[in-house]
Structures are given as structure tokens and as C-alpha cells.
Amino acid sequence: MQNALVGQRVLITQSTAFMGPALCEVFSKQGATVIASPDDLADPDAPARVVAAAGPIDVLVANLAFTAPSTPALDVQDAEWRAVFAALVDPLPRLLRAAAPAMVARRSGKLLVIGSASALRGMKRTASYSAARGAQLAWVQAVGVELAPHNVQVNAIAQNFVDNPTYFPPEVQANPRFQERLAREVPLGRLVAAREDAQFAAYLCSPAAGCFVGQVFPVCGGWVGR
Template identity: 70%
Template sequence: MIDLSGQRILVTQAKDFMGPALCHELKACGAEVIADERLLTHPLDAQTVIEAAGPLDALVINLALPAPSTPITQIDEAEWRQVFEVMVDPLPRLVRAVVPGMKARGGGKIVVMGSASALRGMKRAATYSAARGAQLAYVQAAGVELAPDNIQLNAVAQNFVDNPTYFPPEVQANPRFQERLKREVPLGRLVKAEEDARFVAYLCSNAASCFVGQVFPMSGGWAVR
């Protein structure tokens, strides 16, 4: 069992995407979990959430919205702006808000829940993939910058992981989706939510202090075929 006893960890957008599984696993590992459920679209939201949370040992940035499936010639300004407003704009704001406190405490962990759609092309996913790609590029650059302060910033790039936002029960029960799993995912099934969350718990632990700006695919082999 990963030991997070005594650690205070904030999980953003805790009702969506990987939020429920993350909160459950982090608590099971002994952490005190602060679960914030709001969308952080206002420029001041991130600072408000970090200040309300108090001292933090780790921050899990979980940002998501239902992915558009618009052909590239039909993507309009409103779609592009909304996806970036929800999934990209809060990221640097959250990091900017949490870093001073982590520095003062001697270090910390930041984990971004990203997507493997930024690692492998997908049809009708240009807006979503671009936003997720921006997240991963930010993590790589900012992770290098924060490493000397003993703050490890990394990302999990996932796809085909069981979660209510992208793979709700009705999708999983669809025979066409089951065939797609067999065809596209070497593992042959969805990665379990607890498997993903347990890896995040590890990245939040003292045992994971050597990873700097890294992007870890979590996709049952889909991203590395």
C-alpha cells in the first residue's frame, strides 16, 4: 500500500473525469483529501481554491469536459475557446497559485490528469487533442523549471481508462465499443479507474521524487502501439 499518511492533497473538478476514483484512492492511502468540484474558468478561481485549501503537499489537477467530435472544417471559435477555457487556462493559474506555498514548505507534488489523445492522432478530436497537448507541453517545460525547488510536476496521459466523463456505462455496454476495445487496445479492456488512481497516488508519494516534467501514458497500450 502506498503511504500518504499526513499528506494534504487537493483534487480539482472532483466530481468529473478521474475525480471520484482519485479521491477514493488517495483517502485509502491515508491522505487528507480536499475535493473541489467547481469548474475553474474565472481567472481568479484558481487562487481562490488554493487559498481555501490551506497548506498542500500535493495538487492533482483534474480538468475535463465532454470531448467535442467536430470535423476540423467545422470547428468554430466558441468550441475552441470553451475547451481551452476549461482544460488549459486553469493549469498555469493553479500552478502559479500553489508553488509559493510548496516552496515555503520545502517542496511538493503536482500531477496533471491529461490525455493520450495528445500522443496519437484521433479523427474528429482536433480541439480536444490540441488542448490536452497544451497541457502536456506545459508540464514538460514547467516541470524542469520547478525541479530545483523540490517540486515534482508530472502528467498522466490516459485513454481507455474507466471514468464517467468519457466512458460512461452506456458507452461501455455498446457492442461496437467492445469491438473497438478488442481492435485498438492491446490490453483488451479499459484500464480500471483504481489502477490509474493508484499510480497517481504513487506520484504524490515521497517514493516518487525523481520524476521531472514527465508524461506517463496510461492507455492499455493504445498510445504506444
């Protein structure tokens, strides 16, 4: 895939976290004009402000990050629940309200949510985080079919065990216990490279991927469903 995004203006949110650095690099190499916004979007006014500052865009990549709490389910308090949803879920409808009307008006546009596969498999001590990531995917499925008749494609990547600085920093990857976990849980035997994931995201945001609507694509090294 070469120059798949030439002529496309792409806004990537939280560009310094999670998959942001890899997305910005790969999308730029694919010819996109990348508008990289490092802003946190938990503030209710932030999504509209970020979209307005970006100017006209063809693609919005909702890359939202939050350090996953490891609280046992019985100990999850309201403050934690609200904080996780404020960071990962609440920005989505705000981003949509800010960016989608112009896409609908011109009958062209894409929104890709970079989500997590934690919603696709039960994992201990991740109740609040998994619930928020699951809400992202449900939102994508619903909004995707609603906007499809307007030729606006909304999809998501649900990933885990993908190299990124937020969830798998170097010190985590160097830990022998984590290496044992990779060998035990991931048939691939390694993390998915950030570039591999970002290239798939670039494809989904390209004109070649106009047939996918409301879809959730797992990128997880092969463990979903096992």
C-alpha cells in the same frame, strides 16, 4: 503500496468528474487528507479561490474535464476552441500561481496533471480537444524542469481507455460498437480500471516518487505508438 500518502494534504480539482471520484477514494485509503473541490475552473478567478479555500497543501492534483467535441477540423469555430482551452489549459498556470509559491518556499510539493493520451496519437474529429490536452503535456514538461531545482515535482498522466464517468460512462461501455473498438484498438482488451489509474497517481504523488520531473506517463491499455 500502503499508507503512501499519510500526512499529506492533497487538493483534487473537479472531484466529481473524470478521475475525481477514484482519486479521492484511493488517496484517502492511502492516508491522505483529501480536499475535494467539485468546482469548475474555467472562471479565471476559480483556481485561486479553490486553492485558498483548501488551506496548506502538499499535493495538487489538476483533474480537469471537458466533454470532447467531435467536430471535423474544418468546422471548428473560435468559440469551441476557446471553450476547450478555457476548461483544460487556462486553469493550469492559475493553479500554479496559487499553489506553487508555498511549495517553492518550503522546498517540497507535487503537482500532478491528469491528462489525456489523445495528444499522443492522431485521432479524427478531436482537433480542439487533442490540441488542448497536448498543451497540458507541453506545459508540464516545461514547468517540471523549471521547478525541479526547488524540489517541487510536476508530472502528468496521459491516459485513454481508462474507466471513468465522464468519457466512458456505463451506457458507452455497454455499447457493442464500443466493445468492438476495445477489442480492435486496445491490446489489453479492456479499459484500465479507475482504481489502477488512481493507484498509479497516488504513487506519483507520494514521497517515493521524488525523482520524476516534467514527465508524461501514458496509461492507455497499450495502444500509444501503435
